[in-house]
Amino acid sequence: MKVNPGAMGRATVKIAFLALVLFVIFGPLSSLAIWSVAEKWYWPYALPQQVGLFYWGRVLGSDLMRSLQLGFFIATAVTMLTLLCTVPVGYALARFDVLFKSVIMMLFLLPQAFPQLPVFANAAVLLYKFDLGATIPGVVLIHMVGSLVYAVWIMTAVFKSIPVEMEEAAINLGASRIKTFLTIALPLAVPGIVASSLLVFLYSLDEFTGTLLIGAPFVVTLPVFMYNASMGYELQVASITALLLMIPGMVLLVLLERYLKAEYLSMFGRI
Amino acid sequence: MSEPHVRLVNITKRFGNTVAVDNVTLDVARGSFTTLLGPSGCGKTTTLRMIAGFHDPDAGDIFIGERRVNEVPSHRRNTAMVFQEYALFPHMSVFENVAYGLTIRGLPKPQVAQKVRATLKFLALEGLDDRSPHQLSGGQQQRVALARALVMEPEVLLLDEPLSNLDAKLRVSVRTEMTQIQRSLKLTTIYVTHDQEEALAMSDAIAVMHQGRVVRFGTPWEVYYRPRDRFVADFVGLVNFVEGRLVEVSPQVLVADVAGRSLRFAPEGLALRPGDGVLLSIRPECIGISLAAPTGAANVLHGQVAVSQFLGRLVRYWVAVDASTWVVDEPDPSTYSLLSGEVYLTIEPGKVHVIAAENKDKDEGGR
Ligand SMILES: Nc1ncnc2c1ncn2[C@@H]1O[C@H](COP(=O)(O)OP(=O)(O)OP(=O)(O)O)[C@@H](O)[C@H]1O
Ligand SMILES: [Mg+2]
Numbered sequence: 001m002k003v004n005p006g007a008m009g010r011a012t013v014k015i016a017f018l019a020l021v022l023f024v025i026f027g028p029l030s031s032l033a034i035w036s037v038a039e040k041w042y043w044p045y046a047l048p049q050q051v052g053l054f055y056w057g058r059v060l061g062s063d064l065m066r067s068l069q070l071g072f073f074i075a076t077a078v079t080m081l082t083l084l085c086t087v088p089v090g091y092a093l094a095r096f097d098v099l100f101k102s103v104i105m106m107l108f109l110l111p112q113a114f115p116q117l118p119v120f121a122n123a124a125v126l127l128y129k130f131d132l133g134a135t136i137p138g139v140v141l142i143h144m145v146g147s148l149v150y151a152v153w154i155m156t157a158v159f160k161s162i163p164v165e166m167e168e169a170a171i172n173l174g175a176s177r178i179k180t181f182l183t184i185a186l187p188l189a190v191p192g193i194v195a196s197s198l199l200v201f202l203y204s205l206d207e208f209t210g211t212l213l214i215g216a217p218f219v220v221t222l223p224v225f226m227y228n229a230s231m232g233y234e235l236q237v238a239s240i241t242a243l244l245l246m247i248p249g250m251v252l253l254v255l256l257e258r259y260l261k262a263e264y265l266s267m268f269g270r271i
Numbered sequence: 272m273s274e275p276h277v278r279l280v281n282i283t284k285r286f287g288n289t290v291a292v293d294n295v296t297l298d299v300a301r302g303s304f305t306t307l308l309g310p311s312g313c314g315k316t317t318t319l320r321m322i323a324g325f326h327d328p329d330a331g332d333i334f335i336g337e338r339r340v341n342e343v344p345s346h347r348r349n350t351a352m353v354f355q356e357y358a359l360f361p362h363m364s365v366f367e368n369v370a371y372g373l374t375i376r377g378l379p380k381p382q383v384a385q386k387v388r389a390t391l392k393f394l395a396l397e398g399l400d401d402r403s404p405h406q407l408s409g410g411q412q413q414r415v416a417l418a419r420a421l422v423m424e425p426e427v428l429l430l431d432e433p434l435s436n437l438d439a440k441l442r443v444s445v446r447t448e449m450t451q452i453q454r455s456l457k458l459t460t461i462y463v464t465h466d467q468e469e470a471l472a473m474s475d476a477i478a479v480m481h482q483g484r485v486v487r488f489g490t491p492w493e494v495y496y497r498p499r500d501r502f503v504a505d506f507v508g509l510v511n512f513v514e515g516r517l518v519e520v521s522p523q524v525l526v527a528d529v530a531g532r533s534l535r536f537a538p539e540g541l542a543l544r545p546g547d548g549v550l551l552s553i554r555p556e557c558i559g560i561s562l563a564a565p566t567g568a569a570n571v572l573h574g575q576v577a578v579s580q581f582l583g584r585l586v587r588y589w590v591a592v593d594a595s596t597w598v599v600d601e602p603d604p605s606t607y608s609l610l611s612g613e614v615y616l617t618i619e620p621g622k623v624h625v626i627a628a629e630n631k632d633k634d635e636g637g638r
Contacts, residue, residue: 163356163358165354165356165358166358166360166361168323168325168345168352168354168358169352169354169358169359169360169419170360170371170375171325171345171346172323172345172346172350172351172352173346173351173371173372173375173419173423174346174347174372174375174376174423175346175371175372175375176346179375183371184360187362188361188362
């Protein structure tokens with residue numbers, strides 16, 4: 001059997017690449033996992049001297065659960081409000097010759113065009129003026145600055161991917177515009193709406209900068225909790241929080257993957 | 272079948288700078304099968320969509336019956352449309368698709384079910400009620416789309432190239448089926464296609480469209496044998512064009528000089544004078560072809576077979592006569608291997624059609 005040196009070389013490159021990918025993905029994760037069970041770990045040891053679930057017990061018994069609950073509550077509110085705004089707007093942008101269409105799209109995109117920190121800082125000043133600082137509604141609003149952008153773009157793409165003829169057929173059969181929207185466009189958009197809700201939900205759950213600026217010191221979501229914990233040099237608590245924070249993300253992303261059809265993705269950028 | 276049911280009066284529709292439909296006037300007879308025929312982009316769909324109410328005309332009036340419908344919103348027009356891609360609702364079953372319009376109308380459930388079942392039965396779709404549209408074949412989807420339109424008992428049925436997604440064989444059988452259905456219901460139908468054979472086979476009347484205008488409106492026979500327009504003659508089937516100059520005019524016969532030969536043909540009631548230039552069209556199947564010189568024929572041409580093609584039900588010859596080439600269809604396929612080399616062509620005077628005449632006194636190029 002002859003060995004093809006070219007193929008050998010390619011295989012080596014492939015294996016090296018795979019190793020690199022695995023390292024990039026699982027390197028930090030394994031460090032998190034190890035830290036979460038490290039009860040004693042001093043330099044220069046490569047692994048903790050003492051391993052145990054002490055910190056897990058402490059975290060699960062602490063305020064963290066409250067932060068988690070709060071985060072879920074805020075994320076749910078953000079998702080609902082965002083959908084309420086973006087489903088009709090997305091539909092209008094996809095179907096009608098809306099006046100100043102590009103201006104509206106720009107308006108939604110604008111906060112993302114600038115560095116996040118000054119945008120949030122300015123928003124914070126504004127929200128404090130309306131007594132919304134350090135309140136849950138304030139945090140919900142600051143999350144929506146970001147979530148509206150994603151959601152409007154996704155919803156517009158989703159509605160654009162539904163053939164117009166489908167709705168015309170309904171109108172032709174006697175359905176009014178509203179009826180057509182409710183019986184044709186909306187049901188057909190459900191996968192897209194689910195996908196967009198999941199993205200928004202995760203975004204809100206993980207949002208840190210705005211939450212810290214607006215919510216502190218009373219509204220402490222999980223990312224802020226983690227930040228506070230690591231500020232106290234309790235790397236164990238921070239690692240556990242980070243791991244916990246990943247769970248809803250992974251679960252929802254699996255769901256998302258099942259719903260997000262490739263055609264929606266291919267619609268992006270055609271708006 | 273003379274009373275107009277749908278009337279378009281000087282309809283114009285622009286999209287930006289494109290004039291999609293240009294001053295179209297058309298009377299669609301009640302109960303007739305009327306076809307809009309033309310090449311891609313000539314404005315057929317736009318015309319149909321204006322009748323359905325999906326586009327507002329920029330100028331002109333649309334009447335359905337006595338009623339002017341320009342301002343009537345599309346969901347109140349009672350025109351049922353079948354779309355080219357069918358546009359079946361993918362999240363509903365066949366039954367729900369067909370029931371959709373009746374439910375919207377507020378019909379009681381048992382009545383909806385009864386009508387839907389009757390229509391599904393009529394279109395041989397029984398037993399498919401619970402299927403989802405994507406579980407149907409193309410032909411079945413097409414019939415469901417038709418059922419969804421027919422169940423509404425519409426005043427006017429609008430069909431936009433409903434057969435173009437079917438394979439060639441199915442298309443022929445479905446078109447026969449559709450013609451039968453239309454005849455049995457006597458439903459005023461406006462049909463859009465770019466397929467001339469389909470148009471000829473199915474229609475009571477054909478409106479040939481070109482660049483947004485209706486250039487010829489008539490029965491299939493008239494459109495085919497009396498196109499009156501170079502574009503129409505060329506678009507609807509194969510044709511021989513001949514240019515000549517009239518040398519003799521009488522009530523019974525016209526004689527034109529065509530490249531030094533004289534061609535005799537019927538006057539068709541046209542007011543022509545000697546010296547007028549004429550453009551003539553002759554269909555390939557109207558020309559006889561033989562090896563032996565024919566006797567007693569009004570027009571005989573002598574030429575050379577350049578190419579011949581065996582097309583199954585006929586043989587098509589390209590025959591060089593002087594500098595021009597004539598296309599001739601011989602309906603007897605057994606002549607395929609027999610006819611070659613020197614041949615004689617015969618043309619009956621009644622089968623020559625004057626497309627356009629040009630008066631020699633005027634300088635402007637007439638039609
Ligand atoms: N919504 C639209 N916006 C802009 N231009 C359009 C629109 N619809 C049609 N047109 C233009 O109007 C003209 C006529 O289009 P139409 O769809 O009526 O043609 P058609 O005869 O149905 O052609 P086809 O056989 O390809 O379907 C074309 O030049 C087309 O590009
Ligand atoms: Mg068309």
